[in-house]
Amino acid sequence: MVRESSKISTEFIQTAARILKTLGHPDRIKIVEFLEDGEKTVGQIQRELNLLQPVTSQHLKVMYDRNIVTFRQKGTRYFYSLANNFIIKILDCMSEVQEKLDSGEWDFDFSKIENQKEAV
Amino acid sequence: MVRESSKISTEFIQTAARILKTLGHPDRIKIVEFLEDGEKTVGQIQRELNLLQPVTSQHLKVMYDRNIVTFRQKGTRYFYSLANNFIIKILDCMSEVQEKLDSGEWDFDFSKIENQKEAV
DNA sequence: GTATTATATATGAAAAGTAATATATAATGC
DNA sequence: GCATTATATATTACTTTTCATATATAATAC
Numbered sequence: 001m002v003r004e005s006s007k008i009s010t011e012f013i014q015t016a017a018r019i020l021k022t023l024g025h026p027d028r029i030k031i032v033e034f035l036e037d038g039e040k041t042v043g044q045i046q047r048e049l050n051l052l053q054p055v056t057s058q059h060l061k062v063m064y065d066r067n068i069v070t071f072r073q074k075g076t077r078y079f080y081s082l083a084n085n086f087i088i089k090i091l092d093c094m095s096e097v098q099e100k101l102d103s104g105e106w107d108f109d110f111s112k113i114e115n116q117k118e119a120v
Numbered sequence: 121m122v123r124e125s126s127k128i129s130t131e132f133i134q135t136a137a138r139i140l141k142t143l144g145h146p147d148r149i150k151i152v153e154f155l156e157d158g159e160k161t162v163g164q165i166q167r168e169l170n171l172l173q174p175v176t177s178q179h180l181k182v183m184y185d186r187n188i189v190t191f192r193q194k195g196t197r198y199f200y201s202l203a204n205n206f207i208i209k210i211l212d213c214m215s216e217v218q219e220k221l222d223s224g225e226w227d228f229d230f231s232k233i234e235n236q237k238e239a240v
Numbered sequence: 241g242t243a244t245t246a247t248a249t250a251t252g253a254a255a256a257g258t259a260a261t262a263t264a265t266a267a268t269g270c
Numbered sequence: 271g272c273a274t275t276a277t278a279t280a281t282t283a284c285t286t287t288t289c290a291t292a293t294a295t296a297a298t299a300c
Contacts, residue, residue, distance in 0.1 A: 008153060012218050015228070017146045020210075024141020025258085026133050033128060042277060055259060057278055062257090067229060076267045076276040085226055086217045090140075093213045097206045098132050106205050108135070109187060145288085162247060175289060177248055182287090196246040196297045242300085249294070256287070264279070270272085 019086060022066045027051060028059055029094075032087055035069065039081035139206060142186050147171060148179050149214075152207055155189065159201035 008016070023029055030049050034040060040048075046056040060080055063069045070083040082088060100106040128136070143149055150169050154160060160168075166176040180200055183189045190203040202208060220226035 008149070008214055008218050012214070012221065013146050013149050016214050016217075017144050017149055019144075020140045020149075021144020021257095024137050024139075024144050026137045029128070029133050029137055029140075043275090052260075053277070054261080054279085058259080061278080073277095076265095078277065084228060085220070086228065089213050089217055090210075093209050094128055094132070094136050097136075097209055098128050100205070101132065108204060108206065163245090172290075173247070174249085174291080178289080181248080193247095196295095198247065243298100244300095245296100245298075247295085247297105250292080251290100252292105253290090254288085256285100258283100258285075260282090260284100262279105262281080265277085266275100267277105268273100268275075270274100 016086075018066055019068060019090075022063060022068060023087075023090065025059075027055075028063060031059060031063070032068065032082060033091060035080060035082050036088065036091055039072075039079040041077045041079055043077075045080070136206075138186055139188060139210075142183060142188060143207075143210060145179070147175075148183060151179060151183070152188065152202060153211060155200060155202050156208065156211055159192075159199040161197045161199055163197075165200070 023032065027049055031045055034045060034048055042053070042056055042060065045051070045060070046053055049056070051059075060069060060071075060078075064071065064080075064083075067083050068087055069080050071078045071080045073079075097106070101108055143152065147169055151165055154165060154168055162173070162176055162180065165171075165180070166173055169176070171179075180189060180191075180198075184191065184200075184203075187203050188207055189200050191198045191200045193199075217226070221228055
């Protein structure tokens with residue numbers, strides 16, 4: 001459970017950075033969390049998150065291009081699902097952190113980073 | 121170890137997105153990984169990653185603003201260190217995934233997402 | 241006090257990401 | 271075939287990020 005300081009490979013760092021960056025959007029986190037429940041159509045996702053259809057498709061396309069989600073097509077429906085275990089790991093990680101925060105075991109100064117104007 | 125599907129709160133999603141996005145840069149992942157070893161000065165980080173000094177400071181400033189790193193000043197030296205446990209969790213997560221990939225237990229199509237031109 | 245070292249800040253250009261509007265495509269129901 | 275439904279793609283304006291160059295600041299060594 002505790003990290004052994006085995007260096008992360010350069011190759012994996014590239015990939016990980018790409019994935020973390022892509023998941024660094026609230027709606028995309030919500031989408032993958034929703035998909036953890038099982039495959040969903042674009043319409044289901046759109047309604048669940050209250051997004052515009054093209055925006056939903058755009059997020060899914062970006063995530064498909066980066067190997068975060070995959071899909072199967074059935075008629076006019078596209079059923080999207082999570083493409084790999086890394087994503088599930090990240091979701092697990094977020095859940096664990098949320099629990100620690102909820103239980104008060106960890107503290108986190110949300111105010112410090114939210115709704116903050118970008119720098120550099 | 122297996123995720124209980126307790127919804128992640130909207131508030132935390134905002135924060136998590138911010139953090140994931142910020143860590144979504146190869147050099148920044150390398151920096152936090154280096155910091156896991158203990159606090160480091162800007163110069164140490166710069167030399168370790170072979171970056172320009174202002175670029176190093178810029179990365180550190182962005183991460184400071186988003187509560188990923190913190191620092192103490194001693195003379196002209198700034199000693200940076202990790203600011204919270206969430207970051208360590210993410211590093212753990214990446215290590216675990218790397219191990220699974222190395223061991224062949226998991227497979228991941230790196231080619232699919234690397235050096236790829238952006239889409240929308 | 242002058243030079244040097246360590247680091248921060250300012251600025252600007254180029255690249256990437258975001259979100260909206262409009263349009264295309266393709267399957268389905270009638 | 272025609273309308274409808276589900277989704278993708280194109281385009282564009284806007285915002286943010288990234289990286290480099292230049293400069294400022296402040297402590298230290300001499």
